[in-house]
Amino acid sequence: MTIRTTSPFRYDIVGSFLRPEKLKEARTRFTDGEITQEELRKVEDETIIELIKKQEGAGLKAVTDGEFRRSWWHLDFFYGLNGVEFYVPEHGYFFHGEETRPGTVIVTGKISGTNHPFVEHFKFTQAHTSQGIEVKQTIPAPAQILVELLRPDILPHVRKVYEDNQTLIKDIIAAYRQVIDDLYEAGARTIQLDDCTWGVLVAPLPKGFAVDEGKDEKEVRRELANLYLTINNAVLTDQPDDLTLNTHVCRGNYHSTWAASGGYDDVADPLFTQENVRAYYLEYDSERAGSFAPLAKVSEDKLVVLGLITTKSGELEERQQVIDRIYEATRYLPLDRFCLSPQCGFASTEEGNILSEEEQWEKIAFVKSIAEEVWGNN
Secondary structure (H helix, E strand, O other), rough: OOOOOOOOOOOOOOOOOOOOOHHHHHHHHHOOOOOOOHHHHHHHHHHHHHHHHHHHHHHEEEEEOOOOOOOEEHHHHHHHOOOEEEEEOOOEEEEEEEOOOOOOEEEEEEEOOOOOHHHHHHHHHOOOOOOOOOOOOEEOHHHHHHHHHHHOOOOHHHOOOOOOOHHHHHHHHHHHHHHHHHHHHOOEEEEEEEEHHHHHHOOOOOOOOOOOOOHHHOOOOOOOOHHHHHHHHHHOOOOOOOOOEEEEEOOOOOOOOOOOOOOOOHHHHHHHHHHOOOOOEEEOOOOOOOOHHHEEEEEEEEEEEEEEHHHHHHOOOHHHHHHHHHHHOOOOOHHHHEEEOOOOOOOOOOOOOOOOHHHHHHHHHEEEEHHHHHHOOO
């Protein structure tokens, strides 16, 4: 077995963690005008340092800041770009049985990536992480902001600045490349693109996707897949050789609910065949993700992190069943090319999933224990 020295590791995480109660309280007080931005930042700093030490204590070889400075896994990054602002629409995102709180972004000027706040966030995390431990920076995929800005209710705002999609896409790519350049200059060597766009494509397409009349859903799905691949790869290509770029594919993760269902079959090509990443962190914690068969299309130089442990519940999975599923996946790829993780973060938004912090750490210990049984110390 190959010993993993860079992400993904045999036992790994996606990125976000449940917000501690004192952080939730501080954010509420800040929103209510009771404390300053600096006072909130102090609590963020304290809780992030505590989280880093807990991750190291749990034996993780790559840590994150838990996304503790964010409210949303994606929107905070988007409005950290110049020319993008947070916006409250009439409705939130519609998940299975639950609507999220409302939030999105609009374009107010030309988009650029200079002085993105996530760069300083990374520097703080790195400064408080022990030597030899990798710091993983998570950001939403470029395709994700494109999908957000092309929403029917948001597009009119975009058109005030960008008359066509080609110019918009060009600026998005340039902005992302600038942020990644700045993160790399700050010392980042592992960046993970979180991406729900493929998770939408595996399900029946929402209204508003099929813009051109007369096209069937299969044709629209193929065009969108090629569009997402193009914008992501424009950011992923020609990056430094020592920069590890991975992606996480999800079907939605909000307050233990989900947004889409469907296997990877319809997106395996081009996602698994052509996207220029080192590894795929894949949701596989329920029947909604389909079978392992599409993994046969993962190109030879790439790795797969099986997200077999759910973050949507605190109940531990049956151990042997998880091990059996890992070996079931080896019908399509060698065991050496797999790793294990939860299917998603524990708190894609600050609300968090419905489990306790104790259960969260039990899940991570469970992942580590199974990985060590399957792969040893590799």
